[in-house]
Amino acid sequence: MPVRGKLKQTKVSKSNKLKSVSKIxxxxxxxxxxxxxxxxxxxRLYPEVPSKTRGxxxxxxxxxxxxxxxxxxxxxTQVFVYHEGDHYRTRLSHSIEVAQVARSLARLLRIDxxxxxxxxxxxxxxxxxxxxxGEDALKECMAPYGGFDHNDQTLxxxxxxxxxxxxxxxxxxxxxxxxxxxxxxxxxxxxxxKPRLEITLNVIKDEMDLMLGTYASIEAQVAGLADDIAYNxxxxxxxxxxxxxxxxxxxxxxxxxxIIHKKRKEFPGLDESLIxxxxxxxxxxxxxLDVLAETRRRISALRPGCADDIRHAGRMTVAxxxxxxxxxxxxxxxxxxxxxxxQHLSRVRLKVFSIVQDLFGVFMESPRCLSPExxxxxxxxxxxxxxxxWQARTVADYIASMTDRLAILEHQELFDAxxxxx
Numbered sequence: 001m002p003v004r005g006k007l008k009q010t011k012v013s014k015s016n017k018l019k020s021v022s023k024i025x026x027x028x029x030x031x032x033x034x035x036x037x038x039x040x041x042x043x044r045l046y047p048e049v050p051s052k053t054r055g056x057x058x059x060x061x062x063x064x065x066x067x068x069x070x071x072x073x074x075x076x077t078q079v080f081v082y083h084e085g086d087h088y089r090t091r092l093s094h095s096i097e098v099a100q101v102a103r104s105l106a107r108l109l110r111i112d113x114x115x116x117x118x119x120x121x122x123x124x125x126x127x128x129x130x131x132x133x134g135e136d137a138l139k140e141c142m143a144p145y146g147g148f149d150h151n152d153q154t155l156x157x158x159x160x161x162x163x164x165x166x167x168x169x170x171x172x173x174x175x176x177x178x179x180x181x182x183x184x185x186x187x188x189x190x191x192x193x194k195p196r197l198e199i200t201l202n203v204i205k206d207e208m209d210l211m212l213g214t215y216a217s218i219e220a221q222v223a224g225l226a227d228d229i230a231y232n233x234x235x236x237x238x239x240x241x242x243x244x245x246x247x248x249x250x251x252x253x254x255x256x257x258x259i260i261h262k263k264r265k266e267f268p269g270l271d272e273s274l275i276x277x278x279x280x281x282x283x284x285x286x287x288x289l290d291v292l293a294e295t296r297r298r299i300s301a302l303r304p305g306c307a308d309d310i311r312h313a314g315r316m317t318v319a320x321x322x323x324x325x326x327x328x329x330x331x332x333x334x335x336x337x338x339x340x341x342x343q344h345l346s347r348v349r350l351k352v353f354s355i356v357q358d359l360f361g362v363f364m365e366s367p368r369c370l371s372p373e374x375x376x377x378x379x380x381x382x383x384x385x386x387x388x389x390w391q392a393r394t395v396a397d398y399i400a401s402m403t404d405r406l407a408i409l410e411h412q413e414l415f416d417a418x419x420x421x422x
Contacts, residue, residue: 034304035111036217042175046168057114063171069125069157075403077131102226119180119223126153128400129407130352137356145392146199156200179210180220188212214311221318233284245338253334255327290324355411363395
């Protein structure tokens with residue numbers, strides 16, 4: 001991993017366990033014993049002088065918010081391409097909604113809100129233009145060169161690609177924030193199974209032991225589930241607003257149908273658009289209340305005494321109940337059939353998939369179409385990289401960083417013959 005400056009890298013010891021609360025001293029922060037705490041952090045890859053005004057997790061959050069990758073999310077697709085409407089969710093507004101849910105859950109569970117918010121705000125920094133369609137296209141292109149995964153790309157952004165500091169590349173986030181980005185969906189290395197580590201994680205694991213065989217902190221788990229709650233709820237809102245399905249169609253989902261009928265009874269004659277808002281709010285509220293109840297039930301059974309007890313719990317501590325998991329599956333099935341696979345989105349998907357693949361192809365065949373800075377980077381592969389693989393990774397980094405708007409403009413510039421006439 002290329003670095004700048006003279007700060008020495010510090011590896012996190014595998015034996016470095018978080019202290020139990022009894023050894024920390026009296027707690028006056030109002031958090032539960034198993035919450036993550038900034039003064040107990042396992043540290044950063046590169047040592048830094050602590051902030052005079054902020055805790056380490058607050059500092060991580062602020063670095064995310066001020067990053068270029070975070071700003072670019074404004075023009076990256078959530079479901080609809082950016083130009084299709086001013087009020088549909090973008091990847092940025094989605095991330096903010098995830099952070100709101102995560103922070104609310106963290107407050108109610110009395111865990112660290114700043115770490116939960118950091119994991120939520122950062123979780124999509126590695127997303128390509130055009131959402132998962134763009135990722136699928138880039139993954140296909142990168143198959144001969146080590147592959148592509150948006151979660152690994154997020155790690156790449158925060159550890160390498162952001163250039164803001166004189167002594168290191170990336171944002172130099174805390175161990176806990178990096179762990180949250182890597183393991184928010186569970187252990188990376190599962191017992192009895194050979195791990196498939198993406199390219200950036202393969203580097204990071206040798207520099208910082210993220211305990212890849214364990215679960216993440218409770219704050220990271222909250223952020224992961226907040227992602228599911230937010231996108232299910234707001235995709236309902238966007239799909240209804242786009243007219244791709246109606247509340248009548250949505251009555252196919254039994255538990256949502258009960259909410260719809262309840263709202264119609266509670267507000268007879270209310271404008272349909274306001275009924276939609278009431279339904280979406282209740283759907284989100286149903287998720288949140290269920291997650292709170294199930295998580296508290298699991299905590300009561302586990303009786304954790306410190307943050308590492310959550311990591312070694314053997315299962316996710318933050319979760320939906322079995323009933324809600326089935327309800328969630330029913331809603332997802334509905335959204336797939338009525339929304340994500342709709343004619344409109346299927347036609348758009350075909351176009352944007354080609355845009356990403358066309359761009360990758362031309363930059364691999366004609367690298368001089370790239371900026372002088374990127375061309376220079378391609379011509380100087382780091383030690384241990386094959387030239388063609390390094391070129392592909394550089395191209396993938398560039399395409400992944402693009403907004404929808406830039407990808408479309410680049411495609412027009414390169415493939416529309418009339419673009420040469422100004």
